[in-house]
Amino acid sequence: MPRYIxxxxxxxxxxxxxxxxxxxLAAVRLRQGQLIGRxxxxxxxxxxxxxxxxxxxxxxxSSEIEGEKLxxxxxxxxxxxxxxxxxxxxxxxxxxxxxxxxxxxxxxxxFKAELTSERLFGWHASLFPTGRSNLKKIAxxxxxxxxxxxxxVVSGDYGRERIHYEAPTAEKLDAEMTAFLxxxxxxxxxxxxxxAAIAHLWFVTIHPFEDGNGRIARAIADMSLARSExxxxxxxxxxxxxxxxxxxxxxxxxxxxxxxxxxxxxLEWFLGCLDRAFTGAETILAAVLAKADFWKRHxxxxxxxxxxxxxxxxxxxxxxxLTSSKWARIEKCSPDTALRDIQDLVDQGIxxxxxxGGRSTSYSLxx
Numbered sequence: 001m002p003r004y005i006x007x008x009x010x011x012x013x014x015x016x017x018x019x020x021x022x023x024x025l026a027a028v029r030l031r032q033g034q035l036i037g038r039x040x041x042x043x044x045x046x047x048x049x050x051x052x053x054x055x056x057x058x059x060x061x062s063s064e065i066e067g068e069k070l071x072x073x074x075x076x077x078x079x080x081x082x083x084x085x086x087x088x089x090x091x092x093x094x095x096x097x098x099x100x101x102x103x104x105x106x107x108x109x110x111f112k113a114e115l116t117s118e119r120l121f122g123w124h125a126s127l128f129p130t131g132r133s134n135l136k137k138i139a140x141x142x143x144x145x146x147x148x149x150x151x152x153v154v155s156g157d158y159g160r161e162r163i164h165y166e167a168p169t170a171e172k173l174d175a176e177m178t179a180f181l182x183x184x185x186x187x188x189x190x191x192x193x194x195x196a197a198i199a200h201l202w203f204v205t206i207h208p209f210e211d212g213n214g215r216i217a218r219a220i221a222d223m224s225l226a227r228s229e230x231x232x233x234x235x236x237x238x239x240x241x242x243x244x245x246x247x248x249x250x251x252x253x254x255x256x257x258x259x260x261x262x263x264x265x266x267l268e269w270f271l272g273c274l275d276r277a278f279t280g281a282e283t284i285l286a287a288v289l290a291k292a293d294f295w296k297r298h299x300x301x302x303x304x305x306x307x308x309x310x311x312x313x314x315x316x317x318x319x320x321x322l323t324s325s326k327w328a329r330i331e332k333c334s335p336d337t338a339l340r341d342i343q344d345l346v347d348q349g350i351x352x353x354x355x356x357g358g359r360s361t362s363y364s365l366x367x
Contacts, residue, residue: 004257006168006205012179014198016264024271025191031278032193032229039235039285046292047233048085050285054234055079055108057284059100062218062239065246070097079105099126100215107219108234111226114185117177123216124209133211143177144210146170151207153254164254167207176206184220196224197270198263205257218242225274236281241273244280249273291315294365301348306331307341311350314365321354321362 005011039050056076063070071093078093078101080086093101103123113119125141132138144151151167168176180202188195204217218239226232242249248269256266282289294315303311310327320326328338342363345351354362 004166004205005259005261006176006257008261010261012183012202013261014202015262016194016267017262020264021194021267021271024268024275025193028193028271028275028278029191031275035235035278035281036229036231036233039233042288042292043295046288046295048083049291050235050288051233052076052079052083052085053285053288054237054281055104057240058222058234058237059097059104061237061243062104062215063100065218065239065243065249066214070100075101095129099129102126103216103219104222107223108226109232111223111232115181115220115223117181120177120208120216123219124212127212127215138210143173143208144170148210151210153207164250165257167205173206173208177208180206192224192228193271193274194267196221196228197267199224200270201253201256201263201266204253235285236277237284238274238277240284241277241280245273245276287315287317298348298350301350302344304341306333306337307345310341311345311365321360322351322364323360323362325360 039047042050056072056079059075059079060070060072074093074097078098082101082105103126106119106123121141128138128140131140139145139148146169148170150169152163153165154161154163156162180199183202184195184199190198200217200221203220204213207213209216221238222234225238226234252266252269256263259265291312294311306327310322310331313330314322324335324338324342327333327342328335331338331341333341342351346353346363349366351363352366354364
């Protein structure tokens with residue numbers, strides 16, 4: 001008796017109850033449009049910042065799902081440089097970070113391009129630039145082969161392992177991936193969001209690589225979501241939401257992969273997760289939106305370039321207290337000029353003196 005869906009006679013002919021999904025899909029589509037519409041009312045600089053913040057979160061959380069923690073500043077730096085944005089004093093990224101970033105940007109910025117085996121091999125090679133997963137040498141830029149043994153998803157200590165899933169055997173991978181890529185690149189009368197959910201499930205069920213399948217499946221889903229919106233800018237992170245629902249995510253994958261080809265429950269979960277990702281975007285982008293609101297409120301204020309730079313630093317999370325001496329040092333001006341800049345902003349109601357300043361008076365933004 002077949003244990004997994006890829007062993008069923010009709011694999012991979014998925015089915016689902018569109019009537020059961022219609023209301024949820026419509027709600028998700030509405031929220032998707034509202035979020036993108038709201039982001040596109042921001043100025044160009046704020047849109048750039050929103051995209052950089054979102055992509056940083058996406059890269060970090062997709063890796064965290066697999067138990068890998070990347071340096072946030074290094075990820076942000078790599079993304080900023082590749083997007084042609086000022087990376088400031090952020091540290092340079094190592095090859096592992098650069099590889100994850102390369103894959104994510106290729107998927108989301110070139111979402112219209114055909115998905116091919118060569119493109120997937122390139123993504124895989126980017127994820128594993130040394131040809132190793134931790135200390136283990138793996139086949140990179142190629143489907144896994146029989147020498148690697150059965151591809152299993154396992155948990156538990158040695159000798160007490162639990163097998164959650166076993167993927168198709170290596171000799172079936174060429175045919176499996178040919179079918180998947182043919183379907184993915186064919187224009188069908190399937191809502192692109194539904195297609196994103198199916199593509200994620202289908203790819204991770206084939207599990208064609210020795211490692212990195214989850215991250216690549218999520219990149220494919222992000223590529224599909226970008227197609228659903230028709231824009232390369234990302235304003236929400238599906239991976240951040242999946243990370244917060246990690247156990248449910250894995251449980252849903254396991255139950256679906258051990259079920260039948262009616263994948264309505266998986267699609268319901270995916271749509272719900274996407275809806276919650278839109279809610280999560282409000283938190284992720286809170287600082288960006290607050291910054292945009294700040295400049296909107298002070299659009300007519302008399303602000304010079306030194307003041308604008310320091311206000312942006314405060315809005316971005318200035319470390320420590322702002323004093324006139326710090327202002328002078330950062331803006332490379334005299335202490336008197338720094339004090340005049342600050343006093344001018346105090347007079348305009350943009351900055352206020354902090355209470356109990358002690359030997360050195362400090363200042364904060366007026367809420």
